[in-house]
Amino acid sequence: MLKLKRVAIDTQGENVAFMARNCAVYRPEEFQALKKIEVQHAGHTLLASLMIVDDDSIIAVDQLGLSEQAFARLGGKAGDAVCIAPAEPPKSLDYVRLKIHGSTLEAHQLEEIISDIAAHRYSEMEIAAFLVSSAGFMTTGEMLALTRAMSQVGNRLTWKAPCVVDKHCIGGIPGNRTSMIVVPIVAAHGLPIPKSSSRAITSPAGTADTMEVLARVDLSMQAMRTVVEDCGGCLVWGGHVNLSPADDVLISVERPLGIDTREQMVASIMSKKMSAGSTHLLIDIPVGATAKVHNNGDAMRLRKLFEYVGREVGLHVDVVTTDGSQPIGRGIGPVLEARDVMAVLSNQPDAPADLREKSLQLAGALIENDPALVGGSGYARARQLLENGEALKTMNRIIDAQGRQTATIAPGGLTKDILAHRSGVVTAIDCFRMNRLARLAGAPLDKGAGIDLFHKVGDRVSAGEPLYRIHACFESDFGFAAAYADENTGYCLGDER
């Protein structure tokens, strides 16, 4: 038996075990080729990747170390007696191998895979193998089964109202914080909209990050329910209510690998919405050269996949394609985006018109789901609720109900203006580069970091005029971001037509 030790190394979710090379009980090198071991403690087992340690201040010969996350998952305490054994790979890996070699998987096989992934029994390379094998080829039947399997693990919300609406954007567009405007409008109208959002994984801000500038977002399921009952809507972080643990694990590998396939995207989004208990869902697909979807043909194929799954699982789905040719609004990064959102909700004259208009379109489409409304009047109703201040009032009630942030966070104090290198017209803004730039500047980790855009597509600029401003809070980030912008501003300037 070895003594359990917590090793204060954060392995980003993967279970990692540490053993001394000269371990008194086992010989870790035997387990090294297969990389995984099974850790046994008080009737619980845990699969972990193995690292061998040659430093007894980290791991002594009579200790078994576990990374922070693995230690928490095993549920033991330091010094507890643990055994190890050669890991039997999860049986569901056989199904992954079938898929690699071209098989179509049955629903129960996908369920086992997803259940093992959610229980952290897959290593990162095994998760990558599953993702890549199904990125190559996946039937609509498999996509549907994957959606159902993912919605079955984790928590599930249920609501009493007959019509519970939700919206979701497939992402990729910087500054696109429409949810924070749509939710208060729709809630003000009276349709329940219990919105749970993600934090940024590789983007500079998720809705949860930006909302957190204004209010707490890490609510329990019960607290979330209370906010929705009181205010008609909420804007909370979905990760905290654990609606889709399998998706959280899959995304942690999918994003660094940079693979983003239609079927996996649909399964990911639809499974979360099933768990959230929505009845009517609006999907926003931005289309543009630097967006996730590049043309209307691809958007159409994606729309049909959403509609197919929606019909099969009994969730009403509307899909809209929107302009994804450039960032929405001006700010990119939590504080700057929150500023834009509040400017729109407060009807400030200089509020970004594109963010306002897109939010009204989406809110209008959601309000159309209200049977009491005359068909076609959703947009006008949304506009009325925005202009008469009801939406702002509802937003403030939601903020207070979730827990208003008392500190006001300013944009990052390290700033650099990126200048036009020539006079002309802005012909394109690269969404991918703007996201990466704001991320390098420190967003979302620093709420105040990001980019403030001074010009959008169609604007005329003079040589030397600032195109946008970088805000950062830390010197190292500021340096990374400035170097990236100097290499390529992300703006295309052309001649006037």
Added chain:
Amino acid sequence: MLKLKRVAIDTQGENVAFMARNCAVYRPEEFQALKKIEVQHAGHTLLASLMIVDDDSIIAVDQLGLSEQAFARLGGKAGDAVCIAPAEPPKSLDYVRLKIHGSTLEAHQLEEIISDIAAHRYSEMEIAAFLVSSAGFMTTGEMLALTRAMSQVGNRLTWKAPCVVDKHCIGGIPGNRTSMIVVPIVAAHGLPIPKSSSRAITSPAGTADTMEVLARVDLSMQAMRTVVEDCGGCLVWGGHVNLSPADDVLISVERPLGIDTREQMVASIMSKKMSAGSTHLLIDIPVGATAKVHNNGDAMRLRKLFEYVGREVGLHVDVVTTDGSQPIGRGIGPVLEARDVMAVLSNQPDAPADLREKSLQLAGALIENDPALVGGSGYARARQLLENGEALKTMNRIIDAQGRQTATIAPGGLTKDILAHRSGVVTAIDCFRMNRLARLAGAPLDKGAGIDLFHKVGDRVSAGEPLYRIHACFESDFGFAAAYADENTGYCLGDER
């Protein structure tokens, strides 16, 4: 700038960097989602996966730690100043993504992928993505380009002789140590056979592990050349002469994932043989229910792939299919296998007949490549060289030239006989289970660990009679192996026909 620190953690080849969460210069959490950072030191850069440390005895706020392998690769010393930057993913990952989405890759794209993999610029999950994407579908053209790309990285041997022979078995059969008999026979005949072999990755012994019981195998390229010039052949460890560094990295991920596709196998084997400078290659494909290849149809398809690549790269290839229905010889594990090999070479009457016969067949086929020999007399010549003691004499010269082991290693002292649970005839022995059992017993790490088979297919046994003996050197291994054998002996016993 941070101070470089060697962290004595063995990450099995992957570059891993460690930073304190409260690092004085950078904020590691920013880099966490993309998992990789670039480490810069004295004009060198290194890509590494990032782990965040909350224990300043492991990593202080002004330090950057690197795992043992990464530290060695960067080439700095403890305390050196290092910078980090967000990692730009290797450009070749774009080609992996193309492959994932169904493209056929160009030769130069595969070259870039292989060059980046050999230079340790891919993380394990990225290697898994490449392997799985090409396991799903790979044209023969891609397989050929992959073979060439893999042979281009690493060292390359050249020989003056017009005919340099080599043999290779695709593996999977326990105890199948024919190379150690074939090499001395062929060398005694006078054909140069510079054999480099692998160590076991997930099997209980590679030829290099078993040869190491008798002689040193970690020879430099120059020492290997001298042995071949003096003795006509050698039996060295290929990993030490670095003939195929890309293959070494790929295999380290392929094996734990358990994916083993035809095209990758052919590219792996053929690239190594190209680098080894062979002109005539004999491939052994064992066929059997628990072998890697299950039937003659699959063996035929695999044969054609080997022949195609051989023709294109100018390497003469002969492929033989052999009986892979059960282990070859009696011993499984380095010491027990070396005992069998020496018994055959010494013409001991109780030497395993199947190992002797198979080795003679393979040696005969290789000798047929000698233009001076009358066609069809290779087998007789091989048998003559074995029976007249020339093969044994050559083996002893090779052992002395490589460096004879002075210590004699005994089989592991912890033993357990596994008994027949009924009387009957042995109808099958599971190669997969026998490999795993010998591995659990401690082979190849303990040279003396393994299994000694007392009965083979066709033998009659009585209930309670020992089928085989497990040898182990450590209590923990002995326990794992005994439990595995108790669960299922790996032997099928049936009624006499």
